[in-house]
Structures are given as structure tokens and as C-alpha cells.
Amino acid sequence: MTNTAFGPWRGLAPVRADQGPQEVCDAFARHLYGPVPPAPRGISIEREPCGPAERLTLGIGGATFDALLWLPDRRRGPVPVIAALDFLGPLGVPGVPYPIDEGAIICAPQALGGEGQRLAERMRGRSPGRWPIEAIHEAGFGLLLSCYGSWVPDDPDAWQSRGLAPRLGSGYAAISLWAWALMRLVDAAEGLEGVGDVVLAGHSRLGKAALWAGANDPRVAGVFANASGCAGAAPEAHLVGETLADLTRRYPHWLRMGAGLPEGLDQHHLLAAIAPRLLVVTGARDDIWADPVGSYRALCAASGVNGWPDPARMWSEGGVVRRGAMCHALRDGEHDLTPQDWSAALSVLGGAFS
Numbered sequence: 573m574t575n576t577a578f579g580p581w582r583g584l585a586p587v588r589a590d591q592g593p594q595e596v597c598d599a600f601a602r603h604l605y606g607p608v609p610p611a612p613r614g615i616s617i618e619r620e621p622c623g624p625a626e627r628l629t630l631g632i633g634g635a636t637f638d639a640l641l642w643l644p645d646r647r648r649g650p651v652p653v654i655a656a657l658d659f660l661g662p663l664g665v666p667g668v669p670y671p672i673d674e675g676a677i678i679c680a681p682q683a684l685g686g687e688g689q690r691l692a693e694r695m696r697g698r699s700p701g702r703w704p705i706e707a708i709h710e711a712g713f714g715l716l717l718s719c720y721g722s723w724v725p726d727d728p729d730a731w732q733s734r735g736l737a738p739r740l741g742s743g744y745a746a747i748s749l750w751a752w753a754l755m756r757l758v759d760a761a762e763g764l765e766g767v768g769d770v771v772l773a774g775h776s777r778l779g780k781a782a783l784w785a786g787a788n789d790p791r792v793a794g795v796f797a798n799a800s801g802c803a804g805a806a807p808e809a810h811l812v813g814e815t816l817a818d819l820t821r822r823y824p825h826w827l828r829m830g831a832g833l834p835e836g837l838d839q840h841h842l843l844a845a846i847a848p849r850l851l852v853v854t855g856a857r858d859d860i861w862a863d864p865v866g867s868y869r870a871l872c873a874a875s876g877v878n879g880w881p882d883p884a885r886m887w888s889e890g891g892v893v894r895r896g897a898m899c900h901a902l903r904d905g906e907h908d909l910t911p912q913d914w915s916a917a918l919s920v921l922g923g924a925f926s
């Protein structure tokens with residue numbers, strides 16, 4: 573039986589010494605994501621208790637956006653924080669009286685109570701496995717989480733109707749706007765007493781945004797991209813799963829219109845632009861759409877070092893493999909962000925920031 577995870581492979585051009593983060597970001601802005609808007613002049617932050625967490629209200633250019641911050645009880649010195657956008661945001665995490673953003677427009681997975689495009693009471697506490705606060709705290713991290721649909725509606729018709737697009741102008745596509753939102757979470761973390769380094773995390777479309785933000789923003793100390801797939805860690809050169817043509821057909825608002833990578837540029841360049849900072853790429857065996865094998869190949873190419881297990885061995889053995897600042901983990905199962913993905917990521921991140 574052929575394994576559909578292994579498809580035709582065109583190979584990847586090596587990352588050249590002149591392809592530094594700036595050049596790579598310029599090229600990806602031109603050909604794929606469109607530009608990331610410039611930073612705002614400043615942001616204001618209000619903090620108020622919200623159950624065991626704190627609600628942060630970020631004031632940006634006359635608008636406000638919410639995030640929730642969970643800091644571990646036991647801490648000595650500044651706590652590193654994982655900052656992320658999520659489909660449900662803090663509403664999906666159990667145990668916090670977080671208010672529903674009635675205006676957010678999301679694409680919610682069925683398993684999380686998704687139906688329609690609005691956040692709803694039935695989604696409350698539905699994604700504990702995606703954001704396992706205790707494990708994150710045990711590894712020494714805080715978590716700063718916000719709902720992506722509050723910043724940019726995830727809908728090809730409505731995405732410019734509220735949130736960032738009407739404020740920042742029409743020259744930006746959604747993934748760049750989500751990346752910009754992640755950078756505002758970094759601004760917020762930087763302005764908070766007791767908070768140290770910031771690592772970005774994201775699942776799937778939000779893994780794409782986390783990688784793009786990490787490549788653009790040198791303040792980001794590391795990135796954990798789970799099942800980020802096409803326009804994330806998965807290269808076009810591996811003909812498996814989603815292609816850029818598939819993606820732009822279904823989600824025309826995510827990327828620059830008419831997006832396509834020129835010969836010689838592929839997602840491993842984006843991954844390399846995050847080095848030498850930490851990068852954790854995770855995938856799952858049944859998630860062929862997100863091309864776990866291609867993502868592994870891109871990571872190996874981006875690392876610039878040899879000595880990675882070959883893809884067939886990585887596939888049969890699974891688990892965590894690390895070379896330098898780059899780390900990969902494969903598990904059984906489907907497209908999701910699970911405690912197993914976190915345990916792999918935290919095993920690397922925990923050691924690096926404690």
C-alpha cells in the first residue's frame with residue numbers, strides 16, 4: 573500500500589547566506605502574505621481579574637481588543653509567556669468567566685461546538701486540550717490568549733467589515749493582520765510587570781500566522797506551529813495535501829490575491845527566518861491535508877544541519893526530534909492541537925526558558 577503522506581517531492585533550494593530574515597520577509601510579503609501593517613504608535617493596557625486569570629483590554633488606535641493572561645502561581649523573576657490567537661479564544665478554556673465577544677466572526681470546528689460563525693455559550697470551556705493551562709504553568713510559562721475573530725473576521729465576505737481591516741486600510745490580507753495582532757500581544761506582554769520572553773503558538777491557520785509573525789518580529793523568542801500546513805510549514809515542493817491554489821479558492825481573504833511563490837522560494841525559507849530562535853513544528857499522521865512529511869522536510873532544510881532522521885524513519889518512529897534550535901514532533905491522530913502536541917513542545921520550550 574502506498575503511504576499518501578509521501579508524495580512527489582521536487583526538493584528545496586538551500587537557504588543562502590544572503591537570505592536573511594529581512595530579505596525573506598520582503599519576498600514573502602511580495603508573493604504570498606502581503607505586507608504586515610506598521611506598528612501602532614502605542615497601545616494602552618488595562619488589567620482586571622477574571623477568575624484565576626486576568627483580563628487585558630488593549631487599546632489600539634481608538635479600538636479595544638481583549639486577551640486573557642494566566643500566570644503561574646509559583647514564580648521567581650519574569651515569567652516567559654506563550655502568546656496565541658485561537659479559534660474560540662479564552663471562551664474555550666474552562667474555569668474563566670470570560671465574556672463573549674458578540675461581534676467576533678469565526679470558523680469554529682464542529683468538535684468545539686462550531687455551527688455558524690459566532691461565539692456562543694455552548695462553546696464555553698470546549699477547548700481545554702488545546703490550551704492545557706496546568707501543563708503550560710508546570711513548564712514555567714504563562715499563557716496570553718485572544719480570539720482571532722475579534723481582530724479579523726474569518727470570512728471571505730465580512731473580513732474587512734470590522735476589527736483591524738477598516739482601521740489599518742485595505743492593503744493587508746487576513747494572515748498578515750492576524751500576525752499583526754500577535755505582535756500587539758507581544759507589545760502587551762512587554763508592557764506587563766512580571767512577564768519575560770514571549771513565544772508565539774498557533775494551530776493550523778493560526779500556526780501560519782504565528783510563523784509569519786515570528787519571522788517578522790525579532791522580539792519573538794520562539795514559535796510553536798502546530799499543523800500549520802500550506803502557507804505554514806508545509807512546502808509547495810511536496811505535492812501532498814493542500815496547495816496554494818486550494819487555499820486561495822476557499823479562503824481568498826487569507827493571502828495576497830493572486831499569491832504564488834516564485835521558483836526557489838518555499839516555506840523552509842520562512843522557517844529559517846525564525847532561526848536561531850526556537851522553532852517547534854508538530855504534526856499528526858492522519859492530517860495529510862496539512863502535509864506532516866513535507867513540513868518535516870522543510871524544517872530539516874531550514875535548520876541547515878544534517879543528521880535529522882530520514883522522513884521514513886521519522887514517520888515510523890514518531891515522537892520528538894531536535895537539532896539545534898529546531899524541533900519536530902509527530903503523533904498519531906487527526907488535525908487538532910492536543911495535550912500530546914503541547915507535551916512535545918513544552919519539553920523543548922520549558923528547558924530553554926527556565
Ligand code: GCU
Pocket residue numbers: 775776777778799800801802814819822861
Ligand atoms: C482548512 C484550510 C487549512 C487550515 C485549516 C485550519 O483545512 O484548508 O489551510 O490550516 O483549515 O485552520 O484548521
